Amino acid sequence: MINKIGVLTSGGDAPGMNAAIRGVTRYAIQKGLTVEGIIRGYEGLLSHETRPLGRRDVGAIIHRGGTMLRTARCLEFKEKETQKKAAAYLRELEIDALVVIGGDGSMRGAQALSRWGIPTITIPGTIDNDMMGTQYTLGFDTAVNTVLESVNKIRDTAFSHDRVAVIEVMGREAGFIALNAGMASGAEAVLVPEHPVDLAALCRHLEESHRMKKLSSIVIVAEGAAKGADVVDYIKEHTYLSPNLTVLGYVQRGGAPSAYDAIMAGRFAQKAVDSLLAGTYNCVVGLIDNRVVATPYSEAEALRYPIDENLLSLVHLLGR
Template sequence: MITKIGVLTSGGDAPGMNAAIRGVTRYAIQKGLAVEGIVRGYEGLLSHETMPLNRRDVGEIIHRGGTMLRTARCLEFLETDTQKKALDYLHKLEIDALVVIGGDGSMRGAQALSRLGMPTVTIPGTIDNDMMGTQYTVGFDTSVNTVLESVNKIRDTAFSHDRVAVIEVMGRHAGFIALHAGMASGAEAVLVPEHPVDLQSLCEHLAESHRMKKMSSIVVVAEGAAKGSDVVDYIRNHTYLEPNLTVLGYVQRGGSPSAYDAIIAGMFSQKAVDSLVAGTYNCVIGLINNLVVATPYTEAENLRFPIDENMYQLVHWLGR
């Protein structure tokens, strides 16, 4: 029987993590459970940084970006001996189950603890939207809207100066941010890791658009597809067009969560706690076909959701 749970955030921060911490804490208390917050993710389990959480401790955080529990990347946690030390500390705190909020790496840490006997559930929190077992991760919608706001401002300058604006966004292994922001902003082209980058074809595409009297263009590049600086150099050396580069960087991770991210964080939190109370452990909480579900880690490994190929084609058709 579970009477006390731990909660931590790990890996890269994402808008909505605080909403998830709030949701887990308050819903767990509603269910009669005690809650312990672990500071700085798995690193906090090794340095023994924790604090009990009550309803007031998580007040006034739903609208804040980042994570009140802080976060860190802990390479030591890849080692079994380190995982056992963390497990011993969880037992010392009399924590019966752990809720992990983070991305793929964070989930692997949760899986490791589950193999050692600690019940865990993972709430997907990453702006990249690329986790197994779910079609949506907390933070993605906010990030896309942050990129969209920036692209719209950059387009004003590109139009005024008849330029090609190349905008590099996050997405090391997946092009969800680039694709969705490109679609929403009316970009002329998007470059994503899922498709081979053909800069010659890109130049031909841009040149054709300009022959059709389009005097400025937007190209959104996922960092895992190509370096924005390389794209700019190629366009400059192979066309008459004038490209410039904006790398959006960490601005994509910050800011208040969108309404959608705050709502989804709350729903994921409820499912996480309900799953633990019901005895459903060692799973990832996710959104699949608009249903919030808990999928065992072993099954989630076979549930990968790719980018929308129709949207990828549509961006380029509409961008001419």
Template sequence: MITKLGILTSGGDAPGMNPAIRGVTRYALDKGIAVEGILRGYEGLLRQESILLDQRSVGEIIHRGGTMLRTARCEAFIHEDAQRQAVDFLRSKEIEALIVVGGDGSMKGAQCLSRLGMPTITIPGTIDNDMPGTEYTLGFDTAVNTVLQSVNKIRDTAYSHERVAVVEVMGRHAGFIALHAGMASGAEAVLVPEHDVSLEELCNRLYESHQHRKLSSIVIVAEGAMSGSDVVSYIKEHTYLEPSLTVLGYVQRGGAPTALDAILAGLFAQKAVDCLCQGTVNVVIGLLQNRLVATPYTETDRMHFSIDDNMYNLLHQLGK
């Protein structure tokens, strides 16, 4: 039975990180395990920045976006010397295991520490929903709802001015946000990294829609598929339509977590602490077929999940 654990948040912030910190802290304390919060992710490990967490220090954060522990990207952490320095600091604080909340890069950092003898567990937290070992990551539902709210407002203007509204969203390597927000908002088309982009085909679809008296359209573009400005330029050059561009940017990362993200954060936190108590370490907590599971890091490489192609095809069928 461990007596003290550490927790950090790393990489891009995601709604749900604060509820995860709260869940880990309060559930661990209830089991008699002390909790040390590492500030600013792996950078904080190297700077030796940490605070002891208690019931009250994690109060009033479940409804807040971002992360109370702050986060940072740390290029120096790719070097083994830095990783050993981090392990030495954790041991100096009598931390016996580390819980990392973050995305794929954060999990790789956790794997490095585990290879050096520091047991770790990763809780998936990234709005892109693109981590191996889990079908869902904290922050995704909140990000989709943020995009949906924005697209619904943009549609009002597109309709009023009879325009094509191109909305660029996050998703460098995966199109989950674009697809789910597009499906929920009734977008006419989405462009995602998982499917080849044909701007000629897009223009034909938009032109056909306008021929059938649809005088406004929404096109959602994942940043990894193509830049929104390139899409707008092509539409302007090859059609008579009047496109406009909105790049949503970091607004997608912020905001209070949805009920789904807050609930799953608590369940992920409980699963992580229970795993530590049972001696199950060096795993990523995940949601697979609506079941909470803990998958060893060594098995995650074969567990990558892509967008739902049926949903992708259906969106474009319904958007005609």
């Protein structure tokens, strides 16, 4: 029987994490549970940094970026002895189940704790949108809109000076941000880590567009596909075009969550708490075919959702 739950955020921060903390806390309290917040993720379990969370403790955070519980990357949590100590501390606090908000690494930590007898459930929170068991992760929509706003401003300068604007965005393993921002902004080209980068083909594409009277171009590069600086250097060396580089960096992680991210945070929180109360443990909450579901970790590993190849082709077709 679940009487008390813990909640933590881990790994890279993402817009919507605070909204998820608020949702978990208030919904759990409404269901008669008590809630303990763990500070700085798994590191906080090892350093014993926790605080009780009530309704007022999570007030006025739904619109804030980052995470009120802080976050950290804890490499030592990969060690079994460390996991055992964390599980023992959760039992000492009389926490019956743990809600983890974060990405793939955070979920692996939750899986480890479940093997030590701690019921866990993961809410996906990462701007990269690349977690197993879900087609959507908290923070992704906000990150895409942040990139879109920046690209629209950069395009003004690119147009004014007849330039090729190369914009490097986050996405080490997946190109979701680059692809969706590219489609929404009307980019001429998008480079994603899912495909080998052919810079010669990119140059031909840009030159063909410019022969069709296009005076400026936008190229969005996911960091895992290529370094933006290398792309700029190659274009300079092999074409007559004038490229420049903007690296957006951590601006993509910050800021208030979009309406969609804030709404999904509440829906994911509700599903997480309801699942625990129903005795459905050791799962990842996710959005699959527009339904919020809880999928066991063992099954979620087979559910990886790739980028939309048709959308990638469409970006380049419409960008000429």
